[in-house]
């Protein structure tokens with residue numbers, strides 16, 4: 001990099017000289033819904049970008065409840081030291097039924113105004129974005145940042161936490177394979193994804209699962225599990241991994257699938273629900289970097305006085321969309337990738 005370029009970046013990122021505290025613009029940040037690895041990296045980016053741009057930044061504790069319970073704290077550059085590698089969220093998170101009521105939203109907006117908070121960055125899933133839209137309508141600019149392990153937000157190709165969760169699931173299924181192989185068994189593994197089969201699809205491909213069951217693709221156990229196992233048995237395979245998305249468990253519990261396989265094929269089967277292990281752990285490089293970029297972008301928007309938008313990844317680039325437009329989008333499941341998985345897992 002040339003000296004001139006380095007000098008320009010140094011000038012551009014030099015912290016703005018803070019005006020008198022009472023004249024400074026104030027913003028806040030909260031995390032809401034299910035936690036996800038990388039949320040801390042996003043909080044850190046919001047706090048440091050805001051302070052760097054000359055703003056005061058407040059942390060709101062336990063999602064929207066923090067606004068209703070007036071549980072906030074001013075953050076400093078050092079408040080977010082040493083959190084980028086931590087799972088969970090230092091701001092805690094919650095699901096607030098109370099906040100769904102218009103009078104609660106009004107109260108939250110009044111509280112923000114009383115503290116001089118003109119904008120809030122909301123890190124969470126699309127439920128949290130509905131809250132962000134409501135708070136914007138009540139007079140406080142909000143920007144959403146997609147944070148959920150499920151990757152189930154239609155407007156964004158990527159949600160903070162997804163990469164770490166997939167890699168955790170991958171490691172767990174690899175371990176399960178060791179024991180399944182040693183016993184010539186079939187292991188049925190449920191991964192998270194309430195409405196979305198993305199973790200199951202990616203993990204299934206990466207672990208060579210014989211079958212992958214997701215809520216987006218219709219299946220029947222005979223055709224899509226039993227026949228696939230039998231076909232691979234004919235070529236000499238003796239152990240099998242079946243990856244099932246949580247969203248399928250409403251109609252097909254993994255324990256019932258295991259029993260069905262035992263009865264139909266006479267092979268031993270074991271079911272494992274990975275559960276919340278997928279939500280924790282130190283975020284991957286990708287989650288830390290995307291969270292940092294998205295947090296920065298959210299603050300840039302608030303700094304320009306813009307609200308009611310969601311920061312998203314589209315075609316691999318970080319950009320932003322109107323919240324309502326974003327919430328109205330329909331998720332598209334990657335059927336081509338699913339087809340590839342079914343073609344090569346034989």
Ligand code: ADP
Pocket residue numbers: 032033034063064094095096097099100101124125126127128129130131132134148
């Ligand atoms: P996620 O953000 O992960 O999708 P939820 O759907 O549980 O998680 O939503 C998180 C929180 O967002 C809710 O507990 C509630 O406080 C707020 N929220 C969800 N839907 C709405 C809504 N329609 N209006 C206002 N707030 C909402």
Ligand code: F6P
Pocket residue numbers: 034125148149150192193194246279
């Ligand atoms: O939205 C992420 C997620 O992990 C879903 O996959 C899962 O259904 C849900 O959260 C579980 O949430 P909790 O146990 O916190 O209620």
